[in-house]
Amino acid sequence: MSASVTPGADSALAGWARRLARHGLSVLGLVFAVTVLTFAITEIMPGDPAVAILGESAMPEQIVSLRTELGMDRPLWQRYASWLGNALSGDLGHSYRSNESIAQMLADRLPVSIQLVLMAQVLALGFSVPAAVFAAYRPGGRFDRAMDIFTTGLISMPAFMVGLLLIYVLAVHAGLFPAAGYKYLSDGLWLNMSTMLLPALTLAQSEIPVYMRLLRAEMISTLQQEYILVARAKGLAPQRILWRHALKPSSFSLITVVGVNMGRLVGGAVIIETLFALPGMGQMLVTAVYQHDHFVIQGIVLVVAVGFVFINVAVDSAYALLDPRVRHATRS
Amino acid sequence: MNPTAHWKFALAIVAGLLMTTAAQAQAKAPTPTQGGSINVAQEADWATLDPIGMGATTGLQAGKSIYDNLLDINEKGEIIPALAQSFTAARDAKSYRIKLRPGIKFHDGTPLDAEAVAFNVRRAADPANRCRCLPDLVDLAEVRVLGQIVMKQPASHFLAVLAEVPGLMASPAAIQKFGKDYGANPVGTGPFVLKEWKRGNFLHVVRNPNYWRAGLPYLDEVFYRPMPDEQTRIAALKAGNVDVVLLPAAKDVVESRKDRNLKVIDPGNLGSTFVMFMHKAEPMSDPRVRTAITLATDSKAIAKTILHGVYKPARTAFGSGLAAHEKVTSWPEFDLKKAQDLVKEIGKPIKFKFSIQPTPTSLHVAQALQQMWKRAGIEAEIHSLEQVQLIRNAIDSNFEAMLFRWPGRSDHDNNVYQFFHSKSTRNYVKYANPEMDRLLEAGRTLTDPAMRERIYVEINNLVARDLPYSFLWYSTPYIVTSAKVNGVPVVADGLLRTETVWKAK
Secondary structure, three states, X not given: OOXXXXXXXXXXXXXXXXXXXXXXXXXXXXXXXXXXXXXXXXXXXXXXXXHHHHOOOOOHHHHHHHHHHOOOOOOHHHHHHHHHHHHHOOOOOEOOOOOOEHHHXXXXXXXXXXXXXXXXXXXXXXXXXXXXXXXXXXOOOHHHHHHHHHHHHHHOOOHHHHHHHHHHHHXXXXXXXXXXXXXXXXHOHHHHHHHHHHHHHHHHHOHHHHHHHHHHHHHHHHHOXXXXXXXXXXXXXXXXXXXXXXXXXXXXHHHHHHHHHHHHHHHHHHHHHHHOOOOOHHHHHHHHHHOOOHHHHHHHHHHHHHHHHHHHHHHHHHHHHHOHHHHHHHHO | OOOOOOOOOOXXXXXXXXXXXXXXXXXXXXXXXXXXXXXXXXXXXXXXXXXXXXXXXXXXXXXXXXXXXXXXXXXXXXXXXXXXXXXXXXXXXXXXEEEEOOOOEOOOOOEOOHHHHHHHHHHHHOHHHOOOOHHHHOOEEEEEOOOEEEEOOOOOOHHHHOOOHHHEOOOHHHHHXXXXXXXXXXXXXXXXXXXXXXXXXXXXXEEOOOOOOOOOOXXXXXXXXXXXXXXXXXXXXXXXXXXXXXXXXXXXXXXXXXXXXXXXXXXXXXXXXXXXXXXXXOOOOOHHHHHHHHHOOOHHHHHHOOOOOOOOEOOOOXXXXXXXXXXXXXXXXXXXXXXXXXXXXXXXXXXXXXXXXXXXXXXXXXXXXXXXXXXXXXXXXXXXXXXXXXXXXXXXXXXXXXXXXXXXXXXXXXXXHHHHOOOOOOOOOOOOOHHHHHHHHHHHHOOOHHHHHHHHHXXXXXXXXHOOEEEEEEEEOOEEEEOOEEOOOOOOOOOOOHHHOEEOO
C-alpha cells in the first residue's frame, strides 16, 4: 500500500474488505473442501434416504424406483457437481421429506440460531470481562479465589444438565420463563427474550470459564509491564489503569477465542435448540440427519462454513483495530 | 434426545384400572367448557400434512384435527362410521358399500361427495404417489364413485384400513391447487382448520365453525409443538407451557402419576416390541434355537425394571385393543432350566448377531437380554444400527435377530398377515408355514367378529410354536395431560381426537 493513504481514510471496513479479498481464494477453497467433505460423509452415512422417505412399510421395488427418482443411482461426483452448480446459482434444492425450499428453511431458521449464539456471547462476555478484570487486579484475593471455584464448577457441568437445571428451577418452579418453545421478535421483544434467555444462558455457561481464565491470565501479565508501573507511579486511579490501559492489550487471545468459539457455539446450539425446542438451524440439522435429508444437511453446512470463514476474517481485522503494529504490518 | 422413539410407544398400565377411572370420569360428567386453547407437545415435527405422506400412527396426530376418516375406531375398538353414515360389507368380504353423510364440506367450501372419496382412496392406492399406506391397499381392485369399494380378494380387514390413513379425506380441489406444496397447505373436513405452520416451532389450528358434528369442537384452537427432548416435554407440562404430552418416557409416566396436577391416560395398545428371528439361515432356522432363546427371555423382569413397570409383558402380536390379546395357551414362558436343557440337546454353540437401534432403552434391553441368554448358554453379539439402516436391514432380511417394534393397527390382520404370510413382501423373517398362510387367509375371508377372533387365537398359538417373533412387551402410546384437560377419548391407537377435548377454566 502506498504511504499516501491517510490513516483516517483507512477505515476498519476498508481494512476488512482488503483482508477478505486477500483471503478470498483460500476462503473459497475452504468452503469448497467443506462441501465436498459433507457430501462424502452423507454418502457413507448408514441408512438410505429412500427408506427414510418411504418408512418401514417400504417395499423393495419402491425403494429402487425412488432411489432412481432422487438420482441416487448416479455416481457421487455427478450428484455433487449438479448440487454445486445449482448452489452457485442460488438454488439449494428442496427437502426430500417436506418438499420445502432449503433456502426458505434456512431463512426461517438461521435468525433463531444467530440470535441464540449472539446472546450467548454477549452474556458470556458481559459476565467474564468485568469478573476477569477484577480477579486480575488482586490475583489470589478473595474475589479471585471465589471466581476460581465458580468457573471450575461451571466447566465441570455439561450443558444439557445446566439447561435442565435452569428449566426446573426458573421455569417449572419459579415460573419466570417458559420451559421451552420460541416466540418470534414480531411477537414482542420481551416475549422473544423470555424464550431465549434460558437457552442463551445455558450456551454461555461453558464459555464463561474459558473467557474468564484467559483474560485473567493475560491481564495479570499485562499488569506487570513497565508502562503500567509508570501509570501507577503517575498516580492514575486503578479503575482507569485496568480499563483504559491494561484491558485492550490483554484482549488479543480472548478475541481469537471468541471468534473460534462462534463455530463451537453453533455446535452447542444443536444440543441447546433440541433441549429448549427452538426452531433454529441446529434442530433443523438434527432432523435432517435423522431423516437422511442430504441436501438440507448440505445447505446447513454450507451456511455454517461460509459464516465461520467470515467471522474469522472479521477477527483478523479486529486485531488491526486493537493493535497498531498489525495495522502497519499489513500495509507494508 | 432421540426423536425416533422406537421405544416411546411402549408403556403400559393394567387396562382394568384405566376403565374404572374412565367410568368414574363419566359418572361425574361435568359440562364441557366452550372455548380456550391447548398446547400439545410431541416429539417431532411432521414432514408433511398430506395424508399420503403420513405414517400410520404418530404422523396422524395432527391429521386427526385437520381431517376426518370415513370410518373410525371407538373406545371399545369397534369400527364406527365417521364421515360415512353407514357401511356394509359383502358376505364374501370382497366389496364394501360406503354411504356418506350428506352436506359435509371441506374447509375450502368444496363438498365432500362420492367423487372426493373415490379421488382420495385412488390417490392413496396409486403406487406413483408412494403413500406409506400402500401395503394396506395392494388388494384394492376398484373404487367406484357410487360408494362401492371392490377388492381383488376377500379382505375383511379393509374397513379398519379406512379408519386409518387411506380413509382420511382431503379436499381434491386443494390437492390440485397446491400440487407438490399440498403437504404444507392441508384442507380437510376436520374439527380444526390450519391457521399457521411454523415448522419446528408450532402448528396452529383453529376451530372449524362449520364442523359437521353439532356443538363440536369445544376448543377454539390447538397448538402442536415439537419438543424433541422428552425431559423438556414433561418440564413444559409441569411449567404449564403445554397441556398435553404425547408419548412420554416410561419414567415420566411413573412420575406424572404421582403429580396431582397431571393426568395419565392409558389408551391401551395395539402392537408390541419383539425380537424377530431370521428363519432362512443358521442358527435361527432351527426352531429349537428360537424356543431356547424365548425360554431364556424373562420379559417380566425387563418390563418391571428397565421399563419401570409401565409396559405389560407380551406373548401375542395383538395389543389390548384387539380381541385376541393375550389369548394364547402354548407360549414358552421363561424357564431357565428348560432353556439350558434345550441348548444342551442342540449340542452345538449358539451364536448370533442381535441388531438393535442404539437408543438408551434399546441398549438397556439388549444388554439385559444378552445376559439372560448367556445364562442359558446362548451367545448374542449386540450390533447397533442407526434407525433407517436398521429398517433397511429388516426390509432386506439382512439380520439374524433384531429388536423391532410394530406400533400395531386397529385390525388383527394388519399385525400379522403382512409379516407372517409366506408371500408377503414384508415377511422380514422369511417365515413360511402353509398352516399360517391358511389361517391368515381365513381371517380375511370371515366377517363375523367371533369367528375371526377364533382364527387369531389359533394364529397366536401357531406363532408361539413357530416363533417367528419372540414378544417382549405391548407398546402403549400414553398421553399425559394437565388436570384441566378433559374429554380425551381413550382409543387404543393413542391418537388425540381433539374435537371432544375441553379445558376447564
